Amino acid sequence: MLAESLALTAALFTIGVIGVLVHRNAIIIFMCVELMLTAVNLTFVAFSRFYGAPGQVFVIFVMTVSAAEAAVGLAIIIAIFRHRQTINLKDINLLRG
Amino acid sequence: MIVAFLQAASSVTATSHPLSGGAAELLWLLPLLPLVGFVINGILSLNSARLGPNDPTTPEHHTYSGRADEAAALSHAEHSGAVGDDHHATNRHRWAGVVSIVGPGVLLLSFGLALAMFSAMRGVTMESPFIQSYFQWMATGDLSIDAALQLDQLSMVMVLVVTGVGSLIHVFSVGYMREDPGYPRYFAYLNLFVFFMLVLVLGANYPVLFVGWEGVGLCSYLLIGFWFSEKVNADAGKKAFIVNRIGDFGFLVAMFLLFANLGVLDFSGVNAGALKLPVGGVLITAICLFMFLGCAGKSAQIPLYIWLPDAMAGPTPVSALIHAATMVTAGVYLIARSAVLFSLSPVASLTVALVGAVTALFAATIGLKQWDIKKVLAYSTISQLGYMFIGVGVGAYVSGIFHLVTHSFFKALLFLGAGSVIHVMHAAYHRTHSDEDAQDMRNMGGLRSFMPVTSVLMWIATLAIAGIPPFAGFFSKDEILATAFERAHGSTLATASWLGVPGSTLLYVIYGIGLLSALLTAIYMTRMMLYTFHGPNRTGADEAKHLHEAPSIMTAPLFVLAVLSVIGGWLNLPEVITDLVPLGPRDLIGHWLEPVVGASTARVSAGEIHASARVEELLIVAAVFVAAAGIVFAWARLKPARLVPKRDWVPEEGFERVVAEKYFVDEALDRAIVTPTYAISRNVLWKLIDNGLIDGVMVNGSAAVARGFGWMGSRLQTGNTGIYAWVLVIGVVAMLGAFTLR
Numbered sequence: 001m002l003a004e005s006l007a008l009t010a011a012l013f014t015i016g017v018i019g020v021l022v023h024r025n026a027i028i029i030f031m032c033v034e035l036m037l038t039a040v041n042l043t044f045v046a047f048s049r050f051y052g053a054p055g056q057v058f059v060i061f062v063m064t065v066s067a068a069e070a071a072v073g074l075a076i077i078i079a080i081f082r083h084r085q086t087i088n089l090k091d092i093n094l095l096r097g
Numbered sequence: 098m099i100v101a102f103l104q105a106a107s108s109v110t111a112t113s114h115p116l117s118g119g120a121a122e123l124l125w126l127l128p129l130l131p132l133v134g135f136v137i138n139g140i141l142s143l144n145s146a147r148l149g150p151n152d153p154t155t156p157e158h159h160t161y162s163g164r165a166d167e168a169a170a171l172s173h174a175e176h177s178g179a180v181g182d183d184h185h186a187t188n189r190h191r192w193a194g195v196v197s198i199v200g201p202g203v204l205l206l207s208f209g210l211a212l213a214m215f216s217a218m219r220g221v222t223m224e225s226p227f228i229q230s231y232f233q234w235m236a237t238g239d240l241s242i243d244a245a246l247q248l249d250q251l252s253m254v255m256v257l258v259v260t261g262v263g264s265l266i267h268v269f270s271v272g273y274m275r276e277d278p279g280y281p282r283y284f285a286y287l288n289l290f291v292f293f294m295l296v297l298v299l300g301a302n303y304p305v306l307f308v309g310w311e312g313v314g315l316c317s318y319l320l321i322g323f324w325f326s327e328k329v330n331a332d333a334g335k336k337a338f339i340v341n342r343i344g345d346f347g348f349l350v351a352m353f354l355l356f357a358n359l360g361v362l363d364f365s366g367v368n369a370g371a372l373k374l375p376v377g378g379v380l381i382t383a384i385c386l387f388m389f390l391g392c393a394g395k396s397a398q399i400p401l402y403i404w405l406p407d408a409m410a411g412p413t414p415v416s417a418l419i420h421a422a423t424m425v426t427a428g429v430y431l432i433a434r435s436a437v438l439f440s441l442s443p444v445a446s447l448t449v450a451l452v453g454a455v456t457a458l459f460a461a462t463i464g465l466k467q468w469d470i471k472k473v474l475a476y477s478t479i480s481q482l483g484y485m486f487i488g489v490g491v492g493a494y495v496s497g498i499f500h501l502v503t504h505s506f507f508k509a510l511l512f513l514g515a516g517s518v519i520h521v522m523h524a525a526y527h528r529t530h531s532d533e534d535a536q537d538m539r540n541m542g543g544l545r546s547f548m549p550v551t552s553v554l555m556w557i558a559t560l561a562i563a564g565i566p567p568f569a570g571f572f573s574k575d576e577i578l579a580t581a582f583e584r585a586h587g588s589t590l591a592t593a594s595w596l597g598v599p600g601s602t603l604l605y606v607i608y609g610i611g612l613l614s615a616l617l618t619a620i621y622m623t624r625m626m627l628y629t630f631h632g633p634n635r636t637g638a639d640e641a642k643h644l645h646e647a648p649s650i651m652t653a654p655l656f657v658l659a660v661l662s663v664i665g666g667w668l669n670l671p672e673v674i675t676d677l678v679p680l681g682p683r684d685l686i687g688h689w690l691e692p693v694v695g696a697s698t699a700r701v702s703a704g705e706i707h708a709s710a711r712v713e714e715l716l717i718v719a720a721v722f723v724a725a726a727g728i729v730f731a732w733a734r735l736k737p738a739r740l741v742p743k744r745d746w747v748p749e750e751g752f753e754r755v756v757a758e759k760y761f762v763d764e765a766l767d768r769a770i771v772t773p774t775y776a777i778s779r780n781v782l783w784k785l786i787d788n789g790l791i792d793g794v795m796v797n798g799s800a801a802v803a804r805g806f807g808w809m810g811s812r813l814q815t816g817n818t819g820i821y822a823w824v825l826v827i828g829v830v831a832m833l834g835a836f837t838l839r
Contacts, residue, residue, distance in 0.1 A: 017826060020822050020826075021819065021822055021823055021826060024819065089817070089818045089819060090817065090819075092816075092818070093815065093816030093817050094816060095814060095816040096814060096815055096816030096817070097810070097811030097812060097813065097814030097815070097816070
């Protein structure tokens with residue numbers, strides 16, 4: 001059962017990574033990041049099912065941090081949109097050397 | 098406080114010496130007095146410091162009247178009667194009156210102190226010098242050098258010359274320089290010079306001597322370039338300084354060698370240690386030759402003589418004090434001080450004598466064709482210094498010092514006399530607003546009727562330098578030549594070989610050159626006197642009205658020097674003369690210096706076959722005949738009446754021109770050394786090394802490399818978040834891959 005669980009989480013994580021890499025829209029990238037976090041959570045849960053409770057504690061932590069991250073990240077995206085009327089990352093390259 | 102400290106220090110160190118407790122305890126005060134004068138005059142010169150009469154920063158550049166009134170009010174006593182009929186508005190310094198008292202005053206005090214020490218020394222017999230050590234100056238590893246002064250017979254002679262002749266020249270300077278706006282600065286430098294000169298002759302070890310040595314060089318530089326608002330004067334100062342550095346390199350190497358091989362640098366230690374070195378060995382010869390390089394620089398001998406003629410750019414009393422009487426004789430003093438070293442190396446001694454002889458002849462020939470009165474005296478000084486080096490070279494250290502003393506009398510007299518002439522000529526040309534050359538003898542002539550006193554006094558000095566008995570120069574010069582002749586028979590010098598030439602042959606050659614130079618000396622000095630004081634006056638009709646005798650403050654020192662030039666020979670009468678004519682006690686300086694150089698002289702003359710009285714008489718007759726022949730020849734041959742003033746002069750042709758142009762030595766050196774040095778400095782050092790390598794490759798190159806890396810780094814920063822994410826993911830995958838596939 002562990003192998004199937006890990007395969008599922010790996011697939012989810014890879015989908016999240018590819019989403020981050022290929023998309024330009026900040027919101028979608030954000031959602032993909034969340035997907036990656038969820039995949040990791042699922043891994044923790046799967047491991048805790050076979051090896052004991054501590055993995056579930058980490059899930060709580062990750063959910064807390066990702067909630068905070070979602071709040072800050074969305075706030076930044078809204079601020080960028082107000083400023084530039086776009087959230088397409090291709091147009092946001094102020095740090096170009 | 099410093100005085101109390103010095104007193105405490107000196108009272109601790111000097112014990113159980115015949116001189117302790119007497120006037121010699123004040124040894125530290127001797128150089129301190131001129132130093133105090135330097136400080137006072139220096140401070141006064143900072144007050145309203147100005148460059149000179151042409152100082153463009155002076156607000157009242159052309160309207161001196163206000164300042165002149167002020168100066169006259171402050172120093173009215175100095176003003177009245179000094180320059181007589183000079184009603185021109187002057188630019189006299191406001192503190193001129195104070196400076197006139199302080200400047201010569203400290204020197205006279207020093208001289209009085211020196212006389213007191215001299216009388217204290219006469220009463221006792223001392224075999225070792227009286228040493229005062231003040232504090233430890235340098236202590237590193239095995240090297241320990243004290244700041245110490247020493248007084249012995251040789252130092253005493255030099256101190257008396259420096260302070261005595263120095264005092265006279267200081268007094269003369271009051272008359273000569275009082276109207277100069279830089280008057281306090283002048284006396285500050287002059288006092289500082291005397292301070293360093295006293296440190297030089299009183300130092301108890303080579304480093305202290307070297308401090309004085311460098312200090313007098315500094316003051317020489319400052320005073321040559323005293324009127325530095327004209328570039329030629331500043332250049333002359335730089336030339337003197339740079340040429341002297343070459344000599345100082347030699348002196349330093351000699352000191353290093355001494356320390357490396359003997360471990361000590363104080364005179365008594367070196368003298369004791371040198372006796373353990375192999376006689377005539379490579380080491381002792383190298384030390385002596387390097388030391389002589391230093392002497393050649395300071396005392397203007399071939400090949401480093403070139404700075405001294407240019408040094409005449411300074412005020413004339415400076416030429417008298419520094420570039421004739423005292424500083425340039427420091428090299429002779431150094432060799433006499435290091436007599437033990439030189440007496441151990443016949444090759445080095447012969448080199449010294451030969452260089453001295455060649456210099457004496459070479460400079461004398463140039464002196465024959467000079468027109469600038471100071472240039473004649475400059476080349477004469479070089480020539481006479483050559484005689485002194487013949488003396489110390491052939492181991493006649495007493496004769497060398499004796500000639501140093503007499504030369505300081507008559508050459509100071511000649512320079513000061515020339516200074517009076519230039520002073521009067523300059524004033525006359527100034528009065529008529531003429532820009533003729535006040536130093537050129539072609540513009541003089543017939544000054545005897547205007548300046549009878551100066552004329553007579555300078556004739557005395559001329560007879561003295563030419564070697565006419567019974568004037569001072571005769572005795573000292575004859576003694577040197579006679580010793581050179583006698584050393585050719587069986588002395589350690591005669592048996593030595595110099596680059597394959599037997600020493601005796603070389604000594605005969607040196608004697609011959611010396612005799613020939615004596616002939617030339619008589620000729621060029623008579624020529625100078627003839628063209629300056631005799632024949633018709635060529636100054637100009639208007640100017641001649643303004644010619645007059647120099648003020649008495651300038652002629653008084655001349656009188657004293659003239660008396661000394663006449664009786665100076667009594668200081669060291671040779672036996673052969675006292676046998677013929679009972680003039681007085683013989684060999685005064687010889688006996689006086691016996692404890693210092695007696696052993697060294699004996700070492701050089703060991704095995705010498707003493708010439709018979711008949712030979713000695715013949716030598717004297719030859720010397721006198723040559724001198725008289727020179728004077729008569731010049732008197733008969735030269736026709737001052739045919740001279741024309743400088744502006745109408747047709748340049749000489751052929752060999753005469755070569756001599757008049759000083760054998761083009763300066764030009765040759767310019768081509769051979771100065772121009773290539775400039776070219777290398779400009780094209781290689783500046784354009785290639787500095788601009789190309791240092792600025793181009795190193796400074797700008799490293800900047801370009803940093804900029805290149807920065808450019809590459811900045812290209813990575815696209816600002817595109819997607820790329821960053823790709824890089825991050827690729828990095829993570831690579832890391833994971835590396836860990837799992839390991």
